[in-house]
Amino acid sequence: MATYKPQYYPGSTKIAKNRKKYMDPSYKLKKLRTISDDDLVKLMGHRVPGEAYKSVHPPLEEMGEPACPIRELVEPTPGAKAGDRIRYIQFTDSVYFTPLTPYMRAWMGHNRYRGVDIGVLSGRVPLEARERDLEKVAKDLVETEIFDPARCGIRGATVHGHALRLDENGMMFDALRRFVFDKKTGEVVYVKDQIGVPLDKPISVGKPLKEEELREMTSEYRVDGVPFREDKEMIEFIQRLHMLRTEAGFDPNKVKGI
Amino acid sequence: MAKYPDKIDLYDDRGRVFASKVPVEALSPLRNPAIQKIISYVKQCVSVNLEGIEKALATGEVGGKWCIIRGRSLKLDLVKNAESIADSLKNCLQVTKDDDTDVKVLKGGKHLLVQVPAKRLNAGVEYTTGFTATAAALCCTIVENFKVNIWDADMVHAAVWGRYPQTMDPLGGNVSSLLSVPQQNEGMGYALRNVPCAHIALITKKNAMNAAALSSILEQAAMFEMGDAIGNFERMHLLGLAYQGLNANNLVYDIVKENAKTGTLGDVVVSTVKRAIADGIIKPLEKKASGYTAYTTEDLNKWNAYAAAGLLAGTMITCGSARSMQHCPSVFIYFNDLLERETGLPGVDFGRVAGTGVEMAFFSHSIYGGGNPAVFNGNHIVTRHSKGFTIPCVAAAVALDAGTVIYTPEKISGTVGETLSEVPELREPLRYVNEAAVSIHGGI
Numbered sequence: 001m002a003t004y005k006p007q008y009y010p011g012s013t014k015i016a017k018n019r020k021k022y023m024d025p026s027y028k029l030k031k032l033r034t035i036s037d038d039d040l041v042k043l044m045g046h047r048v049p050g051e052a053y054k055s056v057h058p059p060l061e062e063m064g065e066p067a068c069p070i071r072e073l074v075e076p077t078p079g080a081k082a083g084d085r086i087r088y089i090q091f092t093d094s095v096y097f098t099p100l101t102p103y104m105r106a107w108m109g110h111n112r113y114r115g116v117d118i119g120v121l122s123g124r125v126p127l128e129a130r131e132r133d134l135e136k137v138a139k140d141l142v143e144t145e146i147f148d149p150a151r152c153g154i155r156g157a158t159v160h161g162h163a164l165r166l167d168e169n170g171m172m173f174d175a176l177r178r179f180v181f182d183k184k185t186g187e188v189v190y191v192k193d194q195i196g197v198p199l200d201k202p203i204s205v206g207k208p209l210k211e212e213e214l215r216e217m218t219s220e221y222r223v224d225g226v227p228f229r230e231d232k233e234m235i236e237f238i239q240r241l242h243m244l245r246t247e248a249g250f251d252p253n254k255v256k257g258i
Numbered sequence: 259m260a261k262y263p264d265k266i267d268l269y270d271d272r273g274r275v276f277a278s279k280v281p282v283e284a285l286s287p288l289r290n291p292a293i294q295k296i297i298s299y300v301k302q303c304v305s306v307n308l309e310g311i312e313k314a315l316a317t318g319e320v321g322g323k324w325c326i327i328r329g330r331s332l333k334l335d336l337v338k339n340a341e342s343i344a345d346s347l348k349n350c351l352q353v354t355k356d357d358d359t360d361v362k363v364l365k366g367g368k369h370l371l372v373q374v375p376a377k378r379l380n381a382g383v384e385y386t387t388g389f390t391a392t393a394a395a396l397c398c399t400i401v402e403n404f405k406v407n408i409w410d411a412d413m414v415h416a417a418v419w420g421r422y423p424q425t426m427d428p429l430g431g432n433v434s435s436l437l438s439v440p441q442q443n444e445g446m447g448y449a450l451r452n453v454p455c456a457h458i459a460l461i462t463k464k465n466a467m468n469a470a471a472l473s474s475i476l477e478q479a480a481m482f483e484m485g486d487a488i489g490n491f492e493r494m495h496l497l498g499l500a501y502q503g504l505n506a507n508n509l510v511y512d513i514v515k516e517n518a519k520t521g522t523l524g525d526v527v528v529s530t531v532k533r534a535i536a537d538g539i540i541k542p543l544e545k546k547a548s549g550y551t552a553y554t555t556e557d558l559n560k561w562n563a564y565a566a567a568g569l570l571a572g573t574m575i576t577c578g579s580a581r582s583m584q585h586c587p588s589v590f591i592y593f594n595d596l597l598e599r600e601t602g603l604p605g606v607d608f609g610r611v612a613g614t615g616v617e618m619a620f621f622s623h624s625i626y627g628g629g630n631p632a633v634f635n636g637n638h639i640v641t642r643h644s645k646g647f648t649i650p651c652v653a654a655a656v657a658l659d660a661g662t663v664i665y666t667p668e669k670i671s672g673t674v675g676e677t678l679s680e681v682p683e684l685r686e687p688l689r690y691v692n693e694a695a696v697s698i699h700g701g702i
Contacts, residue, residue, distance in 0.1 A: 057661035066464035074578035111524030115580035248608040
């Protein structure tokens with residue numbers, strides 16, 4: 001057998017390399033800030049910090065499971081074991097050089113986390129999981145380099161803003177004004193949780209990253225950054241797939257060795 | 259003589275080898291006697307909710323919820339007399355004494371599992387005979403056995419048939435079949451695809467391997483009926499049925515086992531690619547400047563079968579670890595996205611599963627209404643596009659759910675799933691199809 005090493009993503013540009021890096025689970029995402037567990041719980045707004053997890057069904061051990069070889073093999077996540085509800089965290093990523101594009105959140109998430117349900121829409125990306133599993137994943141998503149306080153929004157509802165111009169402080173538009181720029185500290189502060197319910201105390205998510213840094217670490221192709229069309233290898237890949245899908249639809253037997 | 263050179267090893271649902279080097283055509287719906295029996299049972303077997311009829315007659319609530327006809331009620335002890343009803347019903351349905359008619363009394367008389375004789379179906383062109391013969395015979399039986407007079411017979415009809423024929427289907431009726439009325443099929447040959455995954459999960463008693471197998475059998479048999487699995491495309495469907503649905507070469511089970519404790523969906527993609535390389539299905543084509551290697555294949559149909567098996571394994575890992583069905587559309591999109599990016603080769607069903615996943619994600623997450631995965635089927639407007647490769651994974655996901663949805667498979671399926679799980683070939687299709695494949699092996 002030829003030595004095979006997962007390659008995750010094609011492409012020759014800086015953007016492709018960044019994509020590959022984030023998608024590779026062996027790459028440890030750089031931690032840039034610390035958000036306490038309680039603050040994260042408050043930001044998501046599904047339960048009060050310290051409150052027990054609500055459940056949607058009894059713990060698996062108590063309820064017993066049907067005789068199924070797959071259930072016997074596949075280890076449930078801690079949240080599934082306990083019967084936690086399924087809850088979500090949702091992000092809006094600005095089109096202006098954010099670390100992750102919407103699709104990247106799904107590709108990266110499915111490579112790094114187990115038992116997650118990620119959906120990609122035009123302006124928002126929800127990640128759903130059993131509640132205690134979600135809280136672990138959310139920590140990574142907010143504390144590390146894939147989150148920029150100014151250009152990524154934690155937004156459960158009224159997500160609009162990803163394609164709008166940034167404001168004078170470099171912040172993405174938010175119709176619910178969940179986050180504000182604190183000029184004194186230079187930090188971004190959440191004053192409302194992800195669906196817009198006011199928080200008792202503001203929660204700081206740290207200083208926005210610099211434009212130059214973001215341009216280096218982004219996974220977005222942009223005409224005013226690294227345009228998609230500059231990545232010949234990537235274009236070849238897309239065209240190849242399109243061709244293979246189409247020809248296979250006509251006659252799969254004729255697609256050989258190409 | 260075999261049309262195709264492919265030979266496979268058959269395994270059971272626990273990864274134990276059953277037979278080796280069996281021609282893939284032994285699993286074809288055109289050849290395999292167990293698959294043909296399963297299809298016959300789907301047409302012949304009908305579920306009767308005697309308790310429902312008794313309640314409808316007692317309250318006058320016939321033809322759908324809240325449809326109560328005041329002053330019209332009949333107190334008939336149907337459940338208590340289930341055995342005698344079953345005998346009379348059998349007599350009424352039988353064509354000859356030794357035919358395959360059968361009526362089983364289940365749950366202390368609350369339900370009946372009726373098998374309409376094949377002779378009745380053979381004398382018509384529609385599969386609806388199973389339903390119509392049972393419903394009509396049941397009306398006759400109740401009228402006769404309980405001496406219902408001419409003025410009350412209409413209530414018996416309404417309790418059994420529901421609001422039909424005012425409605426297209428037997429709305430609020432108490433006789434049900436796995437198959438929907440033909441008018442509800444999206445196109446020609448869709449009948450076997452119009453079976454909600456809730457039924458499949460319950461029939462197979464939530465054994466995810468058997469749920470996937472039964473669903474795959476129905477879906478791929480429908481491909482033959484629809485005109486998809488023929489000519490250039492027949493082998494693709496046969497291999498898909500074998501590797502994805504029936505665990506050929508233990509591919510699905512092996513990949514699940516490899517990732518069972520800590521694996522992510524991405525890890526399943528890697529396992530699938532590794533196995534495809536190891537088995538010589540794909541090989542490197544060229545290395546790009548970035549170091550990225552695109553892969554190629556001499557057998558795209560087999561690559562599709564490997565990818566489809568990986569997709570099912572990915573569903574089992576993701577939905578299985580979360581014990582939740584709602585994750586499956588996300589698996590359909592991103593398993594394929596990741597697989598395509600990993601290899602440069604098309605994903606399952608050459609892109610159609612990924613597309614189906616996009617639509618299903620919208621319609622199964624309360625974005626545009628819809629419902630949970632248990633209501634979906636191969637005839638559903640947003641999940642009919644993949645040619646038999648998506649729905650088996652949905653069925654497995656539903657089987658693996660521990661109770662995360664409001665409308666449970668039990669609620670959606672009603673009596674049908676539970677009743678039909680009494681038919682061994684439907685409940686454990688892997689076993690029966692494997693046995694049948696071995697029995698005809700020599701003839702192929």
